[in-house]
Amino acid sequence: MDTGSIAWGITATALVLIMTPGVAFFYGGLVKAKSVVSMMMMSFGALGLIGVLWILYGFSMSVVDTPWAFAGNPFADFGLAHLAAGATANTDLLGATFGATFAIITVALISGAIADRARFGSWMLFAGVWATLVYFPVAAWVWGGGWIMRLGDTLGLPAVIDYAGGTAVHINAGAAALALALVLGKRVGFQKGITKPHNVPLVLIGAAVLWFGWFGFNAGAEWLNGLANVGLIVVNTLGATAAAIVGWMAVERFKDGKATSVGAASGAVAGLVAITPACANLTPGWALLLGVVAGVVCAFAIELKFRLGFDDALDVVGIHLVGGIIGTLYLGFFATGTGLFTGGGLGQLTVQLIAAGAVLLYSFTVAFALGFTIQKTIGFRVTSEAEVAGIDTVVHGEDGYALDPVHAASV
Template sequence: MDTGSIAWAITATALVLFMTPGVAFFYGGLVKAKSVVSMMMMSFGALGLVTVLWLLYGFNMSAVDGVWEFAGNPLSDFALGSLATGESANTDLIGVAFGATFAIITVALISGAIADRAKFGSWMIFAGIWATLVYFPVAAWVWGGGWIMSLGETLGLPGVIDYAGGTAVHINAGAAALALALVLGKRVGFQKGMDKPHNVPLTLLGAAVLWFGWFGFNAGAEWLNGLANTGLIVLNTLGATAAAILGWLVVEKVKDGKPTAVGAASGAVAGLVAITPACANLEPGWALLLGVVAGALCALAIELKFKLGFDDSLDVVGIHLVGGLIGTLYLGFFAIDTGLFTGGGLGQLAVQAIAAFAVLIYSFVIAWILGFAIEKTIGFRVKNEDEIAGIDTVVHGHEGYALENV
């Protein structure tokens, strides 16, 4: 491996790792001031826990030898002692680190659905078990030689396209978020407009960090391909995100009368989510259209929680689940050479849909079972009085803003 590719791999790993603090900023600004520490700690807790689990056994689980294996053997190279002493250890271990950053942020994304009302210890238990039972195996299915990666060959159709995580990251996290929102129930006084973001600039900062890091997220794996397709990936990541901001703001203006800063930040994230699986397989014009569609539809989708009665606090379902589905299915219509309208038939759409809904259902079911079990044993939700007062002091012992008269 040439030194330039290795340097890019290290850079991309750092960029994607930086995205998890970006999630913490983005989510932290959206909650009330007395819950910001709790919200941000859920991301940092995931960063610590999932990294350790990935290095111990998660990486081993993320690749399989047979198409229909559930996951790799977690004990096959426990703590990666053999990998670290192999002939290709230098590049192999960078790949391990890069994969860890994806696992970390996938888990962290889920936390936004249960903002303001979750116990930190219960969250950490959920995060570790969900990563083990869901993320690590799904990563093997999608990228590690598993059944999703081989679905096209199995059915005699084009292969599933999920370049950077429409299924494995965003649909996966969004489905789990929906399950936890249902298990923990609604916040006290849940209704539209009940809580205003306490720090809009913090949310905008988080969105900016995410957009910055997403170039590593989408183009990072190109170090394995000699950076051959990096230009298209980078351009599509830029263009779709920008277009999604516009799509979201137009819907906001028409629906509510005012385009908002939080809407711009949310639109950017929706565009990033949608382009994630598609970044290497769309012409730039179709990427722009994807961004507009994702921004507009996600802006509408976040209203579903009020109509359907589930409390997804920070719109993980409306942005990540819906945006992931849009980006994944969109490839069935516009993927270069294989999309329905770009020279192919219905085969690409068929495999995209099978992969997307299989991951959605599996993640939802396991997350619901785990969340329900935790809630009924040690408890997942804080007391109502603590939720109303703000949970930072109760759960973590300090506040995000300690202002004193001097």
């Protein structure tokens, strides 16, 4: 492989890796000041743990020999020893590392649903087991030769399209987030407006880092394809995200009379989520429309938790689950050449629905069972007293900000 493609592969891997600290900033700014360390540590904890597990056995599990295998053999190349000794180790190890960054951020995304009330040790236990039972196998299903990747051939329909993770990342994480929100229950005093972001600039920094890294997230795999479609992927990643910001702000202006900076940041993330599976299979105009749809629908979707009574603290369900579903199903209508309105029939929509529904149900079921087991054994939620006081000191022995006593009492 040419050195330029390898260089892009390294760059893209670094871009996706920095997205997890971006999630930490984004989530950290949204919580109260006395929970910011706890919130950010869940992302950094995932970065450490999932990175190790991926190298030990996760990568081996993410590739299957037969379409109907649940996952690859975790001991097939434990610690990547065989991969490192192979004739193509240079590119193989780079591909494995790129895959690790996706596993890491998928787990980190879940944490936003349980902000302000989760024990760190319990979170780490959940993260490791969920990655093993859910993310690694689902990655095999979608990208590693598994049943979702081969679904079109099996049914005589177009192949499932999930270029960068509408199912494997966002629907997967969003479904698990919903399950954990239900298991841990509502925060003390849960109601609309219970807390406001303690640091809006940190939220915007996080969103900016995510958008920056997302060009590696979406266009990164093109290093394996000789950068054949990189231009289309890049312009769609820009266009859909920008359009989603506009859509979200328009909803805020209509509903509340004012467009907010947090809303703009959330709209950007919603657009990024929606374009993730579709970035290589839409013309730029359809990508713009997808962005608007995602921004508008997700802006309304985040209100569902108040209507339905589940406490998804930082709107992982409303943005990642809903946005992932929108982007995945949108391809059934507008994917170039195979969408219902772009030259195809119902086949593309059919396989997209099956893939999205299967990942959603599997991830939710396992996450709920796992979270429930942890809660009933070692405990997953902190005490109400610790939650009200702010859990940074209780869980980590640290404060996010060195405030004097007078100001600290008011935060």
